[in-house]
Amino acid sequence: MSKVVAVTGNEAVANALRQVNPDVSSAYPITPATDIMQRFTSFVSNGQVKTEMILVESEHSAMSGCVGASAAGGRVMTATSSQGLALMWEELFIASGSRLPIVMALVNRALSAPLNIHGDHSDGMGARDCGWIQLWSENAQEAYDNTIQAFRIAEHMDIRLPVMVCLDGFIISHSIERIEYLEDEEVKNFVGEFQLLNPLLDIEHPVSYGPLILPDYYMEYRRAHAEVMSKVPNVVVDIAKDFEKISGRKYGLFETYRLDDAEIGVVILNSAAGTSKDVIDEFRDRGIKAGLLKPRVFRPFPYEEIGNSLKHLKAVCVLDRADAFGASYGPLFADIAASLYPYKEKPVLTNKIYGLGGRDYLPEHAELALNELVEIAKTGKVKTFREYIGVRE
Amino acid sequence: MKLKGWKKVNPGAVVTEGGSALEFKTGSWRAFKPKFIEENCIQCLFCWVFCPDMAVKVKDGKMVGFNYDYCKGCGICALECPGKKGNKAIVMEEEGK
Numbered sequence: 001m002s003k004v005v006a007v008t009g010n011e012a013v014a015n016a017l018r019q020v021n022p023d024v025s026s027a028y029p030i031t032p033a034t035d036i037m038q039r040f041t042s043f044v045s046n047g048q049v050k051t052e053m054i055l056v057e058s059e060h061s062a063m064s065g066c067v068g069a070s071a072a073g074g075r076v077m078t079a080t081s082s083q084g085l086a087l088m089w090e091e092l093f094i095a096s097g098s099r100l101p102i103v104m105a106l107v108n109r110a111l112s113a114p115l116n117i118h119g120d121h122s123d124g125m126g127a128r129d130c131g132w133i134q135l136w137s138e139n140a141q142e143a144y145d146n147t148i149q150a151f152r153i154a155e156h157m158d159i160r161l162p163v164m165v166c167l168d169g170f171i172i173s174h175s176i177e178r179i180e181y182l183e184d185e186e187v188k189n190f191v192g193e194f195q196l197l198n199p200l201l202d203i204e205h206p207v208s209y210g211p212l213i214l215p216d217y218y219m220e221y222r223r224a225h226a227e228v229m230s231k232v233p234n235v236v237v238d239i240a241k242d243f244e245k246i247s248g249r250k251y252g253l254f255e256t257y258r259l260d261d262a263e264i265g266v267v268i269l270n271s272a273a274g275t276s277k278d279v280i281d282e283f284r285d286r287g288i289k290a291g292l293l294k295p296r297v298f299r300p301f302p303y304e305e306i307g308n309s310l311k312h313l314k315a316v317c318v319l320d321r322a323d324a325f326g327a328s329y330g331p332l333f334a335d336i337a338a339s340l341y342p343y344k345e346k347p348v349l350t351n352k353i354y355g356l357g358g359r360d361y362l363p364e365h366a367e368l369a370l371n372e373l374v375e376i377a378k379t380g381k382v383k384t385f386r387e388y389i390g391v392r393e
Numbered sequence: 394m395k396l397k398g399w400k401k402v403n404p405g406a407v408v409t410e411g412g413s414a415l416e417f418k419t420g421s422w423r424a425f426k427p428k429f430i431e432e433n434c435i436q437c438l439f440c441w442v443f444c445p446d447m448a449v450k451v452k453d454g455k456m457v458g459f460n461y462d463y464c465k466g467c468g469i470c471a472l473e474c475p476g477k478k479g480n481k482a483i484v485m486e487e488e489g490k
Contacts, residue, residue, distance in 0.1 A: 097405065097406070098406070098407070099404045099405030099407075100405070160404060160405070197404070198403075198404075198405075198407045198409060205409070206411050207407050207408060207409050208407070208408040208413075209405070209406075209407055209408075211406055211408050213406055216396060217396070217397075217402065219399075220397065220398065220399040220402050221399070221402055221406050223399035224399045224400070224402055224404070227399070227400075228404075
């Protein structure tokens with residue numbers, strides 16, 4: 001039985017965390033993620049969860065606390081944004097390298113300087129290679145559903161890796177939407193009991209975490225990590241099937257929208273995908289075969305499946321809500337281009353950087369990209385491969 | 394010892410056996426080497442207490458020398474050694490001299 005509510009993205013994530021009822025949380029507030037932990041600490045104070053809440057003095061300590069609690073043998077979660085994620089940087093690698101199944105909500109926000117609290121993807125993209133799994137969410141419903149599934153993915157005995165659940169700062173975190181909550185009991189049964197793997201607190205079987213691994217073994221551990229990453233997609237799909245049984249909502253590695261017979265398409269992450277779908281409907285009404293692909297699992301990036309879904313298109317625009325300064329293209333573009341590289345026949349690709357620091361992504365931006373793609377599909381000629389849109393000259 | 398392949402390493406490099414530091418010999422890191430001068434030793438065992446590894450050999454309650462397989466040459470033993478009448482029982486010497 002699900003319950004329909006009107007809540008913000010942060011409220012939805014906090015409620016998912018209440019329903020999961022983790023053993024330990026170690027957190028430090030930062031806009032726009034603050035609201036998640038503020039709500040969660042109320043659940044702790046009110047006795048609605050049995051979580052041991054550790055309030056620390058920085059995000060560096062927040063993630064360190066998560067690493068320690070997870071190694072000790074607890075189910076652990078936290079939340080952060082932007083500079084907070086940046087300050088966690090070294091612990092992100094320690095969490096993944098030590099194979100600790102920590103779940104973290106990342107409410108995407110621009111990085112300083114200049115100081116900005118609004119949504120873009122530069123925080124999450126900066127951490128894309130840190131060995132964590134990343135799930136991206138278009139709206140509050142997806143953020144809620146991804147948070148619940150993240151625990152199952154992270155804690156799967158073939159995986160044991162930390163998971164970041166990304167949602168757009170303010171646009172999703174602070175906007176009220178209609179979403180469906182699962183019953184507490186359904187979530188509890190879905191995530192199940194936490195399974196232990198080499199817990200530090202098992203004094204009958206003493207273990208050490210974090211040993212020095214020199215050139216004679218370091219590469220073997222990295223190769224093993226890469227192997228685990230390659231097992232993630234199947235696990236994510238299996239868990240999504242189980243989730244569909246209790247929620248009725250389908251999830252995969254990515255979402256396609258009117259893509260099967262499309263000739264042109266856009267690839268875009270998170271909230272801006274919703275706006276783009278509306279515009280695609282308008283183009284379809286005019287007889288233009290437009291479609292969309294929205295990655296959900298960005299790490300590990302499902303290269304084969306995404307390449308296979310896009311290869312039949314004539315032209316594709318990849319929209320990035322983050323720039324990779326000095327790189328040839330934006331971070332999402334780079335992975336999309338790599339996924340299409342093996343194919344002889346493949347679409348022409350363009351890249352647009354949009355929405356930095358919370359700049360609105362408007363229907364006219366999607367129209368601009370799609371109109372260009374129509375031209376490219378017709379003539380095969382590209383005016384600009386890479387540009388900023390929605391920026392004043 | 395045959396090195397393990399990537400399929401055989403423990404997840405997250407977790408060490409699941411106690412006392413495994415015995416298998417990890419670090420003597421090759423050393424640039425300075427402690428030299429034991431027995432006649433200046435008062436058997437206080439400060440060197441054994443302060444050694445961060447297990448390089449000080451003790452037999453029947455007495456300091457008897459060093460296990461250089463584990464000595465990184467940090468010099469803590471030489472610093473802490475009170476010696477006898479102002480003469481140290483442990484002095485550091487440059488390796489290779």
